[in-house]
Amino acid sequence: MNETKDIAIEVVGLSKSYGPVRALRSVDIAIGRNEYFVLLGPSGGGKTTLLRMIGGFTKPTAGRILLHGVDVAHLPPDKRPTCMVFQSYALFPHMTVAGNVGYGLKLKGMSKAEIQVRLDAVLEMVGLNGYQARMPWELSGGQQQRVQLARALVLEPEILLLDEPLAALDEQLRKDMCIWLKHLQERVGITFIHVTHNQEEAMSVADRIALIADGELVECGDARQVYRTPARRFTASFMGESNLLDGTVAEVSGDGTVTVDVGIARVAVPSADATAGIQAAVSVRSEAMRLIPRDQAQGADEQALDAIYQEEIYLGLMTRQIMALPNGQTISVRSVSDDDEAPAFQAGDAVRVVWKTAAGRLHLS
Amino acid sequence: MAGSDWRDRYGTEGGGPRPASLGVMARVFSEDGLGKWALYAPTVFVILFFIVPTALTVVWSFFERTMFWMEPGFTLFSYVNFFTSARFENFLFSMLHSSVSVVVSFVVGFPIAVFVRRHVPTVAQHRVILLFILPFMVSEIIRTFMLRPVLGRNGLVNTFLTDLGVISEPITQILFTPTGVIIGEVLSFLPFIVFSGFLAMEAVPKYIFEVCQDLGASRWRTFWDIIVPLAAPGIFAGSVFIFVNGIGVALIPSILGGPGAVNAGLIATQAIIALDIPLAMAVSAIMMVTLFGLLAIGHRLFNLTKILEPQA
Numbered sequence: 294m295n296e297t298k299d300i301a302i303e304v305v306g307l308s309k310s311y312g313p314v315r316a317l318r319s320v321d322i323a324i325g326r327n328e329y330f331v332l333l334g335p336s337g338g339g340k341t342t343l344l345r346m347i348g349g350f351t352k353p354t355a356g357r358i359l360l361h362g363v364d365v366a367h368l369p370p371d372k373r374p375t376c377m378v379f380q381s382y383a384l385f386p387h388m389t390v391a392g393n394v395g396y397g398l399k400l401k402g403m404s405k406a407e408i409q410v411r412l413d414a415v416l417e418m419v420g421l422n423g424y425q426a427r428m429p430w431e432l433s434g435g436q437q438q439r440v441q442l443a444r445a446l447v448l449e450p451e452i453l454l455l456d457e458p459l460a461a462l463d464e465q466l467r468k469d470m471c472i473w474l475k476h477l478q479e480r481v482g483i484t485f486i487h488v489t490h491n492q493e494e495a496m497s498v499a500d501r502i503a504l505i506a507d508g509e510l511v512e513c514g515d516a517r518q519v520y521r522t523p524a525r526r527f528t529a530s531f532m533g534e535s536n537l538l539d540g541t542v543a544e545v546s547g548d549g550t551v552t553v554d555v556g557i558a559r560v561a562v563p564s565a566d567a568t569a570g571i572q573a574a575v576s577v578r579s580e581a582m583r584l585i586p587r588d589q590a591q592g593a594d595e596q597a598l599d600a601i602y603q604e605e606i607y608l609g610l611m612t613r614q615i616m617a618l619p620n621g622q623t624i625s626v627r628s629v630s631d632d633d634e635a636p637a638f639q640a641g642d643a644v645r646v647v648w649k650t651a652a653g654r655l656h657l658s
Numbered sequence: 659m660a661g662s663d664w665r666d667r668y669g670t671e672g673g674g675p676r677p678a679s680l681g682v683m684a685r686v687f688s689e690d691g692l693g694k695w696a697l698y699a700p701t702v703f704v705i706l707f708f709i710v711p712t713a714l715t716v717v718w719s720f721f722e723r724t725m726f727w728m729e730p731g732f733t734l735f736s737y738v739n740f741f742t743s744a745r746f747e748n749f750l751f752s753m754l755h756s757s758v759s760v761v762v763s764f765v766v767g768f769p770i771a772v773f774v775r776r777h778v779p780t781v782a783q784h785r786v787i788l789l790f791i792l793p794f795m796v797s798e799i800i801r802t803f804m805l806r807p808v809l810g811r812n813g814l815v816n817t818f819l820t821d822l823g824v825i826s827e828p829i830t831q832i833l834f835t836p837t838g839v840i841i842g843e844v845l846s847f848l849p850f851i852v853f854s855g856f857l858a859m860e861a862v863p864k865y866i867f868e869v870c871q872d873l874g875a876s877r878w879r880t881f882w883d884i885i886v887p888l889a890a891p892g893i894f895a896g897s898v899f900i901f902v903n904g905i906g907v908a909l910i911p912s913i914l915g916g917p918g919a920v921n922a923g924l925i926a927t928q929a930i931i932a933l934d935i936p937l938a939m940a941v942s943a944i945m946m947v948t949l950f951g952l953l954a955i956g957h958r959l960f961n962l963t964k965i966l967e968p969q970a
C-alpha cells in the first residue's frame with residue numbers, strides 16, 4: 294500500500310455539485326490493488342456519485358481520479374479499466390444469458406468460437422453453467438445479478454464497481470451472495486469497489502471500508518478496525534450499536550487515559566492525545582456494557598454510570614435492556630439471551646451500567 | 659353480539675326507505691346487476707362502431723350501383739373496376755409514397771423520442787412531448803394549405819434558395835407531385851411518430867444506455883442492437899398508423915398532390931363525388947384488408963399485445 298504501483302485507484306480532492314446540492318466534497322481515497330473495498334454510508338451520502346465518477350458515468354466538478362496512476366478524467370467508461378454492476382437487474386431484456394454476457398466481447402470483434410470459450414469459463418465461474426439459453430425473465434434475482442457480474446467479468450476489467458448489487462435481494466439470499474462475492478473476488482483477484490448502506494453486508498465482504506456521509510469521507514480503514522475503534526463520533530453512531538456520551542475533556546492523565554466530563558459524571562477512556570477543555574464524545578458498544586444493582590460496586594478496571602431500569606426487549610439471540618440516565622438520555626445494553634432466567638430487574642429499579650475502561654472510545658470529532 | 663347490534667341499528671334508525679334504496683343501489687352495482695353489464699360496454703362499443711360499419715362496408719361494396727345510390731345484389735363490378743383502372747396503379751403508388759413517409763418520419767421523429775427519453779429529466783418528459791402535439795391545435799386543412807405558399811413555384815423555399823444563389827430556376831417538382839404529398843404527410847404525422855416512439859421507448863429501460871456505454875457500444879450499435887429490438891412493437895404500431903393515414907387521408911393529396919399523387923382515400927372520395935358508392939366501399943374494404951394484413955404480420959413478428967403490457 295505504501296508504493297504507488299500497488300494503488301489501483303487514487304481519488305484526490307474529488308467534488309461533485311448538482312446545482313446547489315453538494316453531493317461530494319473534496320474526497321481523498323486511495324484503494325489498493327486487489328482489495329475488496331466498500332463504500333458504506335447512509336442514503337444520500339454520495340456513495341453512488343463517487344462510484345459513478347470512478348466509472349466515468351458522471352463528470353467531477355473538481356478533483357482528480359487516477360486509475361493505476363493514470364488520470365482518467367477525459368476517458369469514457371469503456372476506455373477505463375473498470376466495469377460496473379448496477380443495482381437494478383440491468384440486463385438486456387431481449388437477449389439470452391449468453392447474448393448478454395457475450396455482447397461486450399462481440400463489440401470487441403472477437404470471433405464466435407473465442408466468445409464461446411470465454412462465455413463458458415465465466416458462466417462456470419459465477420455458477421450459471423447450463424443457463425446460456427435462458428432469458429432474463431426466466432432467472433431469479435440472484436441469478437440475474439450473477440449474469441450481470443459475468444457480463445462485467447468476461448471483459449476482464451482490473452476494477453469492478455458494484456453499486457448496491459444485493460439491495461434488491463431478500464435477506465437470506467443477500468447473506469449468501471455476500472460470502473459468494475467475497476470468494477469470487479479472492480478467486481479473480483481484481484479490485485472490487487462495493488457500495489452499500491447495509492453495515493452487515495459491508496462487514497462481511499470488506500477488506501477496507503470507507504464511511505461516507507453528507508458528501509464527505511468520514512473515516513476509512515480496515516473493516517474490523519473501523520468497527521472496533523472508530524475514530525469519529527459519526528462512525529461510532531453508524532457502525533454497530535453504540536451508546537454515546539457527549540462532554541468535554543476534563544483531565545489528561547499520564548497513564549494513557551483521559552477523563553471526560555459528560556455532565557452527569559466523569560468517565561475515563563483510553564486515549565493517547567487530547568487537550569483538557571476541548572469537546573469530546575465517549576462511545577461504548579452496547580454489547581460491551583453490563584448491568585449491576587445500584588448497591589454493587591464496579592471492578593477496578595471498569596467505569597460506571599447510575600441509571601434507572603426501564604424495559605427489556607427480546608430480540609431472539611440477543612436481549613436489549615433499556616435504561617435512562619439522570620439527564621434523560623437512554624442507554625441500551627445488549628446481551629446474549631438467557632432463556633431460563635426471569636428478568637433480573639423491574640422497571641424503575643435503580644441500577645448501574647458498567648463497562649471495561651478499555652472498551653470506551655474517545656472521539657474528538 | 660356487536661355484529662347484530664350494528665345491523666339492528668342500521669335497519670331501524672335509518673328509517674324505512676333508506677334500506678330499500680340501499681338495496682336497489684347494491685343490486686345495481688353488484689356483480690350481476692349493472693356491474694356485470696359494464697363489462698360488456700366495450701364489446702357493445704366495438705360492435706356498434708367497428709364491426710357493424712366494417713361489415714356494412716364490405717356488404718355494400720358488392721351492391722349494384724344505381725343512379726344516385728345502390729341496390730342490394732352481388733356483383734364484383736366495383737372490384738373489377740378498381741383493379742383494372744388506373745386506380746389500382748394509383749393505390750400501389752400511394753402505398754409506396756406512404757412507405758417513404760413512414761421511413762422519413764421515423765428517421766426524423768424517432769431520434770427525437772430517444773433523445774427526450776434519454777436526456778430530458780423524467781418529470782419534464784411528458785411536458786416536452788406535449789409540445790409536439792401543439793401543432794394539432796391548428797386545423798389540419800390549414801396546416802396543409804399553408805404548405806402551398808411555402809413549397810410553390812414562387813414559394814418560400816424557392817425564393818430562399820434562389821436568393822442564396824443555390825438554384826437559378828425555381829424547383830417546380832415539389833408542389834402537386836408525390837414529393838409534395840410526402841412532405842405534407844411527414845409534417846402532418848411527425849408528432850405521431852414522436853409520440854408513439856416515446857411510448858415505444860418505455861420498453862427500453864434507462865440503465866441500458868449506461869450499460870452500453872460501459873461495454874463500449876457505439877451510439878449506432880446501441881441503437882440497432884438494443885433500442886430498436888426493444889422498441890420494435892411500438893415503432894411498428896406507430897408506423898402502421900402513419901402508413902394507413904398516408905394511404906387513407908384524402909386531404910393531403912387533394913391539397914398538395916397532383917394527377918400522379920392520389921391515394922386510396924382520395925380515390926374513395928372521388929368515387930363518392932361521382933356517386934359511385936359501391937366503388938367507394940370497395941376501396942375502403944381493400945384498405946381495411948391491407949390494414950388487417952399489416953397488423954397480422956406485425957402481430958406475428960412482435961406480438962403486439964406486449965405494447966399494452968405494463969413494463970417491469
Ligand SMILES: Nc1ncnc2c1ncn2[C@@H]1O[C@H](COP(=O)(O)OP(=O)(O)OP(=O)(O)O)[C@@H](O)[C@H]1O
Pocket residue numbers: 311314315316334335336337338339340341342343489490
Ligand atoms: N442527477 C442528480 N441531480 C441532482 N442531485 C443529485 C443527482 N444525483 C444525486 N444527487 C444528490 O446527490 C446526493 C448524493 O447522492 P448519491 O446518489 O450519491 O447518494 P448515495 O450515497 O448513493 O445514496 P443511496 O444509498 O440512497 O443510493 C443526494 O443528495 C442526491 O439527492
Ligand SMILES: [Mg+2]
Pocket residue numbers: 340341342
Ligand atoms: Mg446510491
